[in-house]
Amino acid sequence: MTIEVGAAHRDExxxxxxxxxxxxxxxxxxGVNGExxxxxxxIRRAANTRDDSPQNRYLIDPLEFLKAERQARxxxxxxxxxxxxxxxxxxxPSEFDREHAxxxxxxxxxxVERGNVVDARSWxxxxxxxxxxxEAAEGLEIQ
Amino acid sequence: MPxxxxxxxxxxxxxxxxxxxxxxxxxxxxxxxFVERFPDMRKHLYDDSGRLRHFVNIYVNDADMxxxxxxxxxxxxxxEVSIVPAIAGGVDTAADPLxxxxxxxxxxxxxxxxxxxxxxxxxxxxxxxxxxVEGQRKLKAASVICIGTGGLGAPLALYLSAAGIGRIGLxxxxxxxxxxxxxxxxxxxxxxxxxxxxxxxEKIEQINPNVTLDLHETVLTSENAMDILxxxxxxxxxxxxxxxxxxxxxxxxxxxxxxxxxxxxxxxxMASVFDxxxxxxxxxxxxxxxxxxxxxxxxxxxxxxxxxGLIGVVQATEAIKLILGIGDPLIGRLLWIDAxxxxxxxxxxxxxxxxxxxxxxxxxxxxxxxxxxxxIPTHQEEGLGSEWEITPREVKxxxxxxDRLQIIDVRNPEEWEISxxxxxRLVPLPQLADRLGEIPRDVDLVLQCKSGVRSARALEQLxxxxxxxxxxxxGGILAWSDEVDPSVAKY
Numbered sequence: 003m004t005i006e007v008g009a010a011h012r013d014e015x016x017x018x019x020x021x022x023x024x025x026x027x028x029x030x031x032x033g034v035n036g037e038x039x040x041x042x043x044x045i046r047r048a049a050n051t052r053d054d055s056p057q058n059r060y061l062i063d064p065l066e067f068l069k070a071e072r073q074a075r076x077x078x079x080x081x082x083x084x085x086x087x088x089x090x091x092x093x094x095p096s097e098f099d100r101e102h103a104x105x106x107x108x109x110x111x112x113x114v115e116r117g118n119v120v121d122a123r124s125w126x127x128x129x130x131x132x133x134x135x136x137e138a139a140e141g142l143e144i145q
Numbered sequence: 146m147p148x149x150x151x152x153x154x155x156x157x158x159x160x161x162x163x164x165x166x167x168x169x170x171x172x173x174x175x176x177x178x179f180v181e182r183f184p185d186m187r188k189h190l191y192d193d194s195g196r197l198r199h200f201v202n203i204y205v206n207d208a209d210m211x212x213x214x215x216x217x218x219x220x221x222x223x224x225e226v227s228i229v230p231a232i233a234g235g236v237d238t239a240a241d242p243l244x245x246x247x248x249x250x251x252x253x254x255x256x257x258x259x260x261x262x263x264x265x266x267x268x269x270x271x272x273x274x275x276x277x278v279e280g281q282r283k284l285k286a287a288s289v290i291c292i293g294t295g296g297l298g299a300p301l302a303l304y305l306s307a308a309g310i311g312r313i314g315l316x317x318x319x320x321x322x323x324x325x326x327x328x329x330x331x332x333x334x335x336x337x338x339x340x341x342x343x344x345x346x347e348k349i350e351q352i353n354p355n356v357t358l359d360l361h362e363t364v365l366t367s368e369n370a371m372d373i374l375x376x377x378x379x380x381x382x383x384x385x386x387x388x389x390x391x392x393x394x395x396x397x398x399x400x401x402x403x404x405x406x407x408x409x410x411x412x413x414x415m416a417s418v419f420d421x422x423x424x425x426x427x428x429x430x431x432x433x434x435x436x437x438x439x440x441x442x443x444x445x446x447x448x449x450x451x452x453x454g455l456i457g458v459v460q461a462t463e464a465i466k467l468i469l470g471i472g473d474p475l476i477g478r479l480l481w482i483d484a485x486x487x488x489x490x491x492x493x494x495x496x497x498x499x500x501x502x503x504x505x506x507x508x509x510x511x512x513x514x515x516x517x518x519x520x521i522p523t524h525q526e527e528g529l530g531s532e533w534e535i536t537p538r539e540v541k542x543x544x545x546x547x548d549r550l551q552i553i554d555v556r557n558p559e560e561w562e563i564s565x566x567x568x569x570r571l572v573p574l575p576q577l578a579d580r581l582g583e584i585p586r587d588v589d590l591v592l593q594c595k596s597g598v599r600s601a602r603a604l605e606q607l608x609x610x611x612x613x614x615x616x617x618x619x620g621g622i623l624a625w626s627d628e629v630d631p632s633v634a635k636y
Contacts, residue, residue, distance in 0.1 A: 026235055035153070052235075059235035064202040064209065067229050071152060075163060080153040084232055091236040094274070097472050099234035102200060106154035109234070133274050 004039040004138040005031075005083070005108045005124050012142055014045045016119045019087035019112040025056035030067075031083035031108060032074045040082045040108060046070050059098070060086050083108030083124070090114070093121040095134045103127040108137055119144055147220040149179050150227040158185040172205060173216030175226055190228070202229040256282035257311065263355060267309050280469045281309060285355075287468045290314035290377040292365055292393055294345045296443070296453030297383030297407050297460065299331035304461040306349040306356045310468075313349070314359040314377055317341045324636065328450040365389060367512035370396040379464050381405040383457065385442055387434040388515035394419060394427035395512055398503045405463050407456040410441070412449050412485040414456035417475050417494065418463050421503035424476040429497040429504075434519040445599075447559075452484055529601050535616035537628045540591055544568070552591045552618070553584060555603040560595060564634040566625055574599050577606055586612060593618040593625070595636075 011031075018027045028050050033043040048066050052059040062084075071081050084107055088096075093113035095103070103109060105127045113121040124139035146166040151159050159165060167182070169175025180187045190201055197203065203210045204227040210218050220226070259267070259281060270276040276284075289310050291298045294317045305313055319341050321332045329341075336344040342360045349356055361373055365384075370392055374380050380402050382393045390406075397404035403420040406427060419426045459480060466472045479492040502509040543550055552569035554561060561571045572580050574594070584590065590612065592600035597620050604617045618625070626633040 028232070028234075048232075052233075055235075060233060062232040064204065064229040064231065065207060067232060068204055068207070068227055071150075071227075071229075080163075082153065084234075086234055088236045092279075094277075094279075096234070096236050097275075098236075102231065102233040104154045104200070104230050104232075106157065107230075135274065 003126060004140060005110075005142075006039065006041040007110070007124075007139050007141040008042060009141050011042045011045050012122065012144075015085050015110065016112060016122070016144070018045075018047055018085075019114050019119050020117060022050070022087060023114045023117045024089045026050055026052075026058065026060040026087050026089060027112075028060040028062055028084065028086040030070045030074075030081050031085060031110065032070070032077075032079050033082045034079060035082050042082070043079055045085070046073075057089055081107070083110060085110040085112065087112040087114050087119075090116070093123045095125050100127065100131070100134060103131070103134070105129050105131065108139075109134070110139065110142065146222060147175050147224045147226055149175060150225055152228055152230050154230060155186065155189060155228065158189065159183050169220060171216065171220060172203060172210050172213075172218045172226055175220055176203070176216070200231040202231055203227070204229050257285045258282070259285065263309070266353075266355075270309070275471045276469060280471075283468055283470075284309045284465065285311040287379070288312035288314070288377045289379045289381060289464055289468075290316065290359075290374060291381045291383055292316045292389065293383035293385070294329070294331065294341045295319075295325065295383060295385065296328045296409060296448065297381075297457040299329040299345075300454045300457030301381055301383055301461050301464075302331055302345050302349060303352065304458060305464065306353045308461070308465055309353065310356065310464075312357045312359065312377075314361060314373070315342055315345055316361040316363065316365050316373065317345075318362055318364050324444075328448065328453050330454070365392060367392060367515060370512060371400065374402065375400055377402070379403050379405060379467055381407075381460055381464060383407065383460070385409075387440075387519045388521060390427060391434065391518060392512065392515045395502050395509060397421070398426050399511070403467055405460045405467075407453075407460045409448050409452050409456050410443065411446055412452065412483060414452050414482045414484070415479055416456050416459040416463070416482075417479045418467070420474075420476050421496075425494045425496040426500060426503045428502050429500045430479065430494050432497070432500070437520045449484055452482075455482055455484065529604060529617055533601075533604060533615065533617050534619050535591060536619050537625045540616075540618060541629045543589075549588045550591060551585060551588050552593050553603070554593050554622075555600050556594050556622075560636070563636045564622065564626075566593065566622060566630075566633065569593060574603050577603055578610075581607075581610055584612075586614075589614045589616065591616045591618050594621045596621040596623055 029048045030046040031042050032046055033041045048062045050056050050060045051063050052061045074081055088111055093111040109125045111123055112119050122142050122144050124137040125134040126137045127134055147169055149165045149167055151163055156163055167175050167178040169178050192198055205213060205218055206225055267281045270281050271278055287310055289305055291301050294315050321336045321339050321341055321344050323337055325332055331348050332344045342362050346358055346360060349358060374396050380397050382404055384390060394404055398421040401422060403418055405418050407416045463475050466474055477494050479494050481490045498505045501507060552566055554569040554571045555574040557573050592603045594600040601617050604615050607615055623635055626635050
């Protein structure tokens, strides 16, 4: 599987991750899931409702998810994934990420070191929910 | 008809439909009708006991059904029931107790590379996303020191070296003894008499020649502990005595290192990770050592040979997790394994703000005298005084002369079963006070145990009860076997 990100969307998410630092940011990947894989059409920011420990946790209000999905469907699109940031940690899913993740969605993680995004990778949870696999993501590379 | 709205993640189970109309007067009835039509959905929405999974929310229009009447919430024709995935995640900071350690801050390029042989050797690690090439390189960059190569140290050294820890330090000064072999599986029968470090090093070299070994053939003391432990990332405590445990704990707190703790006795074992930077230390759990002699050692009380394997492997697992920065470390938790009942319990451990070494206002700023702290008597004060002692040869000579002499064996019945001195009478130390009636006052008594320590305590008890004709058999049955009768089995 691949996901086509595109430089403009990557930069939009990257800005969000850097603005939110030292907290985690989160948001939706809106797009289409076609035969050749997923394509991001737009990025929708979400509020991190974890005000107890926003530096290492994110939680999206289900109502915000519902609204994002309604809007996406009205536009003929879908939520195809979630992005979030790992302040001062690598761009790989944590055990906590895995326990709370869904198969199907692409999980793009931005590693933010001292306020600057240094790495970004996309991950897919396998059907058994046991493990994440890295997904090829076009246009996600951080130079 | 009410409508069920399906998130894109689950559309694969509804033939691609994002919305489905179903019959149902309540949310529960509508969901039942829905999973009946799409049976594959059931396992995604409900767990095995039929409860809604924790990562699934059900919304009726814009309200969480849990804030309405849950599955009893009534539905009308135009209502929308949405399956909403819970979206959460984040970094496991608690699982990264080493985030201050060099390799986690290093860019990937500064971790050591894996050669082809290593890639093959560690392939089952490499294909797991939690480890991967990056994780294996962290293991290779890491250094771990094991205090002791005995019951706990044996499985630790075997598994940590197999797992590819780059540098392993071992501290031990003992030699391999026959009584070690039933549990210290890194030592073989042919190694009896060899220094434990040499024996362990030979096995590790066979298991994984990539490991760099540091052999510290010494007793860990307050004088040398800081220098020995300082170069390592993780300290693993595989010792069996209280002075060393407090010593290792305090040194780790002072050095800012995680201390992976384990202890064993008979069928029970405990393990935890003490990292004072993120949780309690050993002193938070046990501020004071028990009085000397109250908690028997494995040499006195015995241990199931397999138990140190269980606990040592828990410790090794925790060390690997700490290095990889994955999972939930045993910080602030004490794992308690009862092998007889085969039950594992978990106790929460809290950091003590008044802890003298890791609390808010610590009073211990350097290592202290741990023998004294644990109330271990020095050799001068330990003995009864020579007028109370008798050697095995003297006892034998007196028996041969036909003196009236009674040997009282104060060991436990299990030890009596292994071997005994002919003519001795068994009165186990714990029962001594209640069985004085069986102990004659009109003959010379020789008190005997395995090595002379418990019988000295028995002598004191009898002396306090008014007995006067008392002697303690120096060196116990072990010395008897060495000096008088080799047919008496040692253990």
